[in-house]
Amino acid sequence: MSAQSATAATRWIDAAFVRGGTSKGLFFAERALPPPGEQRDALFAGALGSPDPFGRQLDGMGGGISSLSKVMVVGEAGAAHAPADLVYTFGQVAVGVAAVDYSGNCGNLSAGVVPFALHTGLLSLPDGPRTVRLLNTNTGKRVVVNLVVEDGEAAVAGDFVVPGVAGAGSPIELVYPDPAGSRTAGQLPTGRPIDVLRSTGREIEASLVDVALPLVVVRAADLGLSGAESPDEIDAASGRAVELEALRREAAVLMGLARSPEETPQAVPKVVCVAEPRDSRLLDGSLVAADDADVLARTMSMGLAHRAVPGTAAMCLAAAAAIPGTLVEAIVRDRRPSERALRIGTPSGVVTAGAVAERQAAETGNGEVRDGVPVVTGASLFRTARVLMSGRVSVPKRPADDRP
Template sequence: MPLQEIPAAFWRGGTSKAVVFRIGDLPPDRADWDPVLLGVMGSPDPNGRQLDGMGGGISSLSKVCVLGPATRADADVDFTFAQVPVGAGPVDYGGNCGNMIAAMGPAALDLGLVPAPADGMARVRIHNTNTAKVIVSHFPVRAGQAETDGALAIDGVAGSAAPIRLEFLDPGGAKTGRLLPSGAAVDDLSVAGRVIRASLVDAANPCVFVAATDLGLTGAEHPDLLAGDKAFLSTMESIRRAGSVRMGLAPDPEGAAGIQSIPKIAIVAPPRDATLLSGAMLPADRVSIMVRMLSMEQPHRAVPITGAICLAISARIPGTVAHAACAAGEGPLTISHPSGSTLVDAELSGAQAVSGSVYRTARKLFGGAVFFRG
């Protein structure tokens, strides 16, 4: 059978990379998307490397973004995110990807889905169809194209580039409709015969936060160390599934097992000196809170942007696990993660999450057509 091809581009957004499609180039029936996306990314791959596709063998490099005309009046473009499994399993459309959103404004401009502004700042309102939320992307434009040169360096990406400010509007209740889906700042989850205290927060993406000390950890562990600890991974997945059920995302733990991308789960801790993946030391006095987050059952080497937004908002809610661990008072939070730190601003008004903002960078890597086995 001859290879099939579809027009596509490949973009880096923050600390992730994804194949980007225009919605009109994919099958009109979304039920037919999965075989295409799996074939494009080289999944399922029993070797875990996706060498026969565009994927990179880990969750942050196995993503697809689909752009199209806006379907709501308060947006300029629609964005659908697909998390493609490296191994067996279905494509997951359950959540959003904050890193790849950094690329969606420039990509929409590149595809002609939004008009090119004059030199200066572009403002693109992105409707994420996965969460029904709008994220506003602000980025510089020169000669009708998104500017790539700039002085912003983000941990986990070499060099510097033009800054992209992402403003997540009204991020609370992205999937459940409530900022605190259970109605409580802390829940007691029964997991394998023990009770684990966790904060279940839904902002930008639903997340489960657990105190590192409750699992005998510091929050500064190297992700490879965590990845090699099968007991830790099993415990975290059991907590995640229990949290999913308590949040109303799944009817039971078995159902939660089939929704791998949400909720995210993380351990959090007060600031402490931490050795980064680069070998450099990040001092405790430069950060507000520590996090080690898992994505698709594997320790993340940075922190997903939607996870960072959710963590920052959680840290502003009295009584949560994150609030107890956070060393900062008012103003933006600096989150310590394995690759460095991420600055996040969160605004709350009473029990409502007004917005969460973060700065990232993005760049188009190639454009053309992607070939795959049908």
């Protein structure tokens, strides 16, 4: 069967529906798609059911929230991408408008890249523990994936639990060997561990950090939050979304992601509200004790509170915890049991992410050499993934699709 076929009103495109971590999305082989551009973006939006003024994407495969409105494009790596085995591109599809944002990577769906490639024949590996090297085109960064292969496919059964995902699965380790400066000048784009944002008419301290993902970290208390709220409670507060978006856009300019607040990408930077741990109620009704987490985090994604935490955001928080002077480091300074691992309390449970930071020598003005600010040289995260469906997805056909 060909990669593409058409009826009078519909096109059918080879695809797979994949869960990676706490996200789900449509995965496509690069060879099944038109070239990057307007036609490809329209295909993605149509397949997921955007634009949808009702915010539910009922006429597509999306789920009406950012973690369920995503696409991945996976291709074989050529000589120019050596030593990568696969190349992939992440797209965040807006719900209310027909737009696709490629400004950042998705750590959760990154866990599904190798399972998808094995399932569709883009990659073939012998059974057993395997390592696959990826190149993410959104950030130009490399990702090393460690997983187990069984019967030619990614192992599914296991005892590893991802908070927010029912059941357990086989762990997939994502290692980012050079994560700093994914879209900006470095781990601290402004060179400062704390900046002051003023777009809301008052001064709000923020740590602007870019490790695996550009992140704007603010204190929950500065926004009238405890840090233990549910996503629905955050979203329901009148005016808060507007305030957070204003802060996000101001920070984007400071980080060099946009020339003006109006030009800020939709997907990055993301805003995370952090707080000292306290007993908190999860989405499933269970209680997490304060001692089980090092920091509480509530993440905003595409204008809504995230149900868990994006994988790349978790790694960025772990990195921030290793950089002296950031808001995260101030919270966890005397609390973490491990220097490399950070336990993050999210609405769905405690997520653990790791970061490696090394102090590099710095020369002082009088010629002395001292240890400088720690530089993050690696970050890691464990996820699970599963191919939920493979076949062809229906895409509404536009009149322009018939043009030669």
